[in-house]
Amino acid sequence: MSDTTLQVLINQAPHTLPTGATLADAVALAGIQPPFAAAVNLQFVPRGQYAQHALKQDDHIELIAPITGG
Template sequence: MSDTPLQVLINQAPHSLPQGATLADAVAASGIQPPFAAAVNLQFVPRGQYAGHALADHDKIELISPITGG
């Protein structure tokens, strides 16, 4: 296994995360505050699965906050 950091996009911004990083690590790196929903490569990931969802190099992560108002 390589020690080369994973290169991922979080809300279209490039981030480097350590090998073995999970979606929970990406959420922490982004600094987003709840409430939000998360998707990896356009696939929704339930909140309870963030810590177990391993990331791969070049994954695209979207963290979406609800928009209030109308």
């Protein structure tokens, strides 16, 4: 592990981000398109806080898109 990178899980897949990365950076890396909801370590994060939500080593990020139909 390096002091300049973070290892995180995005939807159970390992990813490397730079130290100081935010949830917005993780969303951009994942390439998911709205609408979706985001949670870090099972805690919902409102869309307006993605750029301020700093990530930490080994955070578990879930990006969940709604499923339509029935």
